[in-house]
Amino acid sequence: MKILTNIAVSESGYLFNPTNGDSFSSNLVATDIITLMKQNKTSDEIKKALQAKYDVEKSTIERDYDEFIQELGDNYLLSTDGK
Amino acid sequence: MSTETKEKLRYERPMIRKMNAGLMNKFGTRTEYQPTSHIDTVPVKRIIEQYGSPCFVISERTIRKTYQSALRAFKTRYPKVQFAWSYKTNYLDAVCKVFHQEGAWAEVVSGFEYEKAIRNGVPGNKILFNGPDKTIAELKQAIENESTIHIDHFDELYDLIEIVETSKKKAKVAIRVNMDVGVYPLWDRFGFNYESYQAWNAITKIMNCEKMELVGLHTHIGTFMLTAGAYGIAASKLCDLAMNIKAKWNKSIQYIDMGGGFASTNTLRGSYLPGNDISPSFDDYAEVITSTILNYGFKQEDLPLLMLESGRALIDDAGYLVGSVLANKRLADGRRATIMDFGVNILFTAFWYEHKISPAQEFTHHSEDMVVYGPLCMNIDKVRESVNLPLLNRGDHVVVHKVGAYNMTQWMQFIAMRPNVVMIDMKGEVHLIRKNETIETLTDLESIPAHLNAFKL
Ligand SMILES: Cc1ncc(COP(=O)(O)O)c(C=O)c1O
Numbered sequence: 001m002k003i004l005t006n007i008a009v010s011e012s013g014y015l016f017n018p019t020n021g022d023s024f025s026s027n028l029v030a031t032d033i034i035t036l037m038k039q040n041k042t043s044d045e046i047k048k049a050l051q052a053k054y055d056v057e058k059s060t061i062e063r064d065y066d067e068f069i070q071e072l073g074d075n076y077l078l079s080t081d082g083k
Numbered sequence: 084m085s086t087e088t089k090e091k092l093r094y095e096r097p098m099i100r101k102m103n104a105g106l107m108n109k110f111g112t113r114t115e116y117q118p119t120s121h122i123d124t125v126p127v128k129r130i131i132e133q134y135g136s137p138c139f140v141i142s143e144r145t146i147r148k149t150y151q152s153a154l155r156a157f158k159t160r161y162p163k164v165q166f167a168w169s170y171k172t173n174y175l176d177a178v179c180k181v182f183h184q185e186g187a188w189a190e191v192v193s194g195f196e197y198e199k200a201i202r203n204g205v206p207g208n209k210i211l212f213n214g215p216d217k218t219i220a221e222l223k224q225a226i227e228n229e230s231t232i233h234i235d236h237f238d239e240l241y242d243l244i245e246i247v248e249t250s251k252k253k254a255k256v257a258i259r260v261n262m263d264v265g266v267y268p269l270w271d272r273f274g275f276n277y278e279s280y281q282a283w284n285a286i287t288k289i290m291n292c293e294k295m296e297l298v299g300l301h302t303h304i305g306t307f308m309l310t311a312g313a314y315g316i317a318a319s320k321l322c323d324l325a326m327n328i329k330a331k332w333n334k335s336i337q338y339i340d341m342g343g344g345f346a347s348t349n350t351l352r353g354s355y356l357p358g359n360d361i362s363p364s365f366d367d368y369a370e371v372i373t374s375t376i377l378n379y380g381f382k383q384e385d386l387p388l389l390m391l392e393s394g395r396a397l398i399d400d401a402g403y404l405v406g407s408v409l410a411n412k413r414l415a416d417g418r419r420a421t422i423m424d425f426g427v428n429i430l431f432t433a434f435w436y437e438h439k440i441s442p443a444q445e446f447t448h449h450s451e452d453m454v455v456y457g458p459l460c461m462n463i464d465k466v467r468e469s470v471n472l473p474l475l476n477r478g479d480h481v482v483v484h485k486v487g488a489y490n491m492t493q494w495m496q497f498i499a500m501r502p503n504v505v506m507i508d509m510k511g512e513v514h515l516i517r518k519n520e521t522i523e524t525l526t527d528l529e530s531i532p533a534h535l536n537a538f539k540l
Contacts, residue, residue, distance in 0.1 A: 015099060023102045027449040027474065030097035056094035060477070067413050068097040074417055075101065 001069050002079045003037040017077060024075070029054065033068060043069075095474045096411065098451055119441040119482040123507045127405050127443040127480055130505065130513065136480070137406035137425040139491060139504040141516070143181055145401035146487075147509075150185045153397060156365035160373040163388040167211050169343050170196040172394030172488045173402075177506050177516040179203050182397070190392040194221040201228070211340070211392070213259065213301070215239070215273065222246055226254045233257045233301045233340075235274055240285060247294035257299030257340065258285050262320050264304050264313040273303070277320050286324065290332050297334070300324055303342025303392065307351065307435075311363040311371045314341060318375040325387060326379070340390035341372055347399035349436040349485050352468075358436075365396070395488035402487025404430060405443065408479045409458060419453035421475055425483075426457015426464040429501060431493040432486060433457075433466045440466070443480035446473035459498050496520065 008016045013031040015024040026034065029050065036046045047061050072078050120127055123142050130138060150166070157164040167190035168182035174196060179189070180203060189200035192214030200210050207228025215235040217225070222239075223246060225232050234240050234256055247254050259274030260282045275282040289297045300321045304313055318341060325336040346362040354361070376389065406425040414420050427433050440455065451474060455467040466483075475481070494501055500520035505513050 024099040025102055025449070026099040027095055027097065027447055028092070029095055030099050033097050053092060054094040055091040060094070064096050070413070071099065071417075075099065077099075 001043070001073075002040075003034060003072065004077055004079050005038075007034070007038070007077060009034050009038065015077075020076065022075070029064075030068065033065070034072075093445075094476065095447055095449070096476065098449060098474055100449070100451065117441065118443060118445055119484075120443055120445075122403055122405075122482070124511045125507055125513055127482060130405055131407070131480055133513070134503040134505055134515065135519065137404055137423075137429065137502050139429075139486070139502065139517075140403040140405055141175075141178060141487060141504065141506045142401045142403070143506055143508050146178070146181045146398065147185060149397055149400055150182065150187070153365045153391075153393060154186075156369040157373065157389065157391070160369050161377065161389055163386065164391070165338070165388055166391050166393065166397075167209075167340075168397075169392045169394035170199060171492055172343075173398050173491050174199055175491055175504060175517055176203055177514070178398065178491075192216075194218060197221065197225070197230075208255075211257075211301075211390070213303075213392075219246065222254075223250065226250055226252050229255060231255045231257055231298055233259050233299075234285065234289075235259050237275075237285065240288060243295065244288070244292055247292065250294070254295045255298050256289060256295050257297065257301045257338075258282060258289070259301045259303070260321065260324065262302065262304070262317060264316040264320075266305060266308065266310060266313045270303070270305050274301070277324070282324060283327070286328060290328070290334070297328070297336065299338040299340055299390065300336055301340035301342065301390075304344055306344045306395070307346045308344045309346055309361060309363065311367040314368055315371040315375045317341065318372050319379065322376055322379040322381070326381075329385065335385045336387050338388035338390045339376065340392065343392040343394045343396075345393050345396035347395045347485060347488065349399055349432075349438070352435060352437055354437070398487035399485045400487065402485065402490065404483040404486045404490070406481055406483070408475045408477055408481065410477060411475070414454070419451050420456055421453050421472070422456045422458060423466060423481065424458055425502075426459045426466060428457065428459055428464075428497045428499055429490065429494045430457070430466060430483065430486060431490050431495070432488070436485075437467060437470070438486065439484040440470065440472060441482045441484065442473055442475060443482050446475075449474055491517075496525065500524065 006018050013026040015026055033046055047065055050061050122140050123144055167188040168179055169190045171192055188209040189205045190211045191197045191200050197212060207230045210230040211233060212225050212230050213233045243254055260277050261271045261274045262277035263269060275285045289295050302317050302321060304317050321339045328334050328336055345368050348358045348362050350358040404425060406423050408421055409424050410422040412420040450471050452469055452471050455470060457464040457466055503515060503519040504517035506516045507513055
């Protein structure tokens with residue numbers, strides 16, 4: 001699953017999709033995930049990175065990550081061709 | 084390893100939120116939530132560690148403060164005021180006793196509540212006995228104890244007329260009066276109607292019975308009354324009856340009882356404005372009621388005692404429910420759902436109120452709209468239909484505010500047991516005032532016919 005390549009994300013968690021003009025605010029964990037996705041990290045790498053940085057159990061990340069990807073999809077932030 | 088864990092950041096579920104510039108969302112302005120980490124200086128975390136989750140917490144300080152401000156509102160406007168604690172609102176003994184220490188009498192609506200008041204040490208003549216369901220034995224006991232019986236219907240009045248024929252003591256009675264105060268639906272199922280002269284008819288029967296003394300006139304016009312003006316109408320109708328009694332029998336009525344019904348500052352479900360902004364204050368109610376009575380034209384010596392049976396407005400603020408997040412979910416339509424370890428089984432008032440819920444620990448400024456569910460396997464088990472809350476993790480604690488009224492009496496033992504109830508005293512010490520139920524609480528009441536004991540599966 002890949003994030004749209006032209007999404008802009010600021011350090012403070014501001015997200016902008018130039019394709020349709022949508023903007024979003026995101027929290028720290030979401031910003032981390034999106035930033036790592038933009039660096040083409042795999043989902044396993046991303047989850048490991050989160051686990052190293054945050055006080056959280058692996059199972060929680062697994063579940064939240066999957067849901068978050070769905071949410072990105074719902075908001076038209078994933079690229080459809082990378083499937 | 085442990086130092087490394089400590090340095091890790093607090094985790095929060097990843098979330099993004101679309102920004103709709105310029106559009107007000109239907110959840111109102113952005114949340115200005117503060118975490119409620121302490122209740123009266125006691126950490127919520129400690130309460131949960133010690134007494135489990137969920138747990139009801141009652142602040143003795145808030146009860147006393149609320150009671151005193153209600154009393155002040157009336158006493159500064161009227162010379163003779165007496166509150167009677169409405170037992171049904173919260174009849175945990177510790178709660179009742181705080182009110183009795185503050186000077187409140189007891190207002191009860193059943194034999195069971197009557198017994199509780201007696202056991203709590205309330206003198207019989209300081210108990211007002213309301214309600215449509217009083218047995219002959221209970222009526223006799225009330226007469227013996229010199230409690231005031233608030234007669235609800237003619238059948239009860241006839242019962243009393245019969246009972247006093249053989250009793251040594253006179254019965255002290257009042258009648259409950261229902262009336263049109265401009266707020267609909269009318270609560271006309273209780274008491275005698277004013278407009279149709281039913282009340283006058285009952286009064287006449289009582290005045291004609293030598294062994295009964297009519298000491299008061301009572302009304303209870305509804306609950307969560309958002310218009311203070313309705314009390315003005317009600318007070319003037321009771322004053323009218325009192326004046327007519329004086330004119331016809333030269334008898335002064337000892338008290339006028341305005342019942343309960345003052346709104347608390349909770350927000351009613353579906354209300355556009357928060358309760359804090361629209362609920363009348365004690366001063367608003369007091370102003371209308373006392374000015375009506377004072378201006379009605381009683382002679383100074385005939386001015387009746389003003390009795391009040393306020394329930395929810397006196398106890399809602401003092402009650403909290405602390406609980407924990409069981410799970411987070413994404414619903415099929417994309418909405419967020421949070422499942423708590425408490426539901427409508429113990430938070431009955433979730434059917435009426437949009438209860439304020441605060442996280443009990445620090446959180447970031449990110450928030451999301453969500454449905455808050457309880458743990459019951461029932462669709463009705465919704466604590467909040469839609470609320471904007473900071474992101475909550477599994478195991479996080481929350482505090483539900485203003486739950487002191489009716490929950491600890493109307494809670495159901497359904498699927499789960501009723502939890503501990505604690506009271507924080509004036510010094511910040513925590514006392515268990517009602518133990519959580521266990522399986523034995525239920526099974527001790529059951530018995531199994533012998534032929535059902537054995538089975539093979
Ligand atoms: C007779 C009577 N008095 C007092 C009350 C207390 O009412 P509230 O909690 O609305 O003040 C009630 C509640 O139904 C009642 O029936």
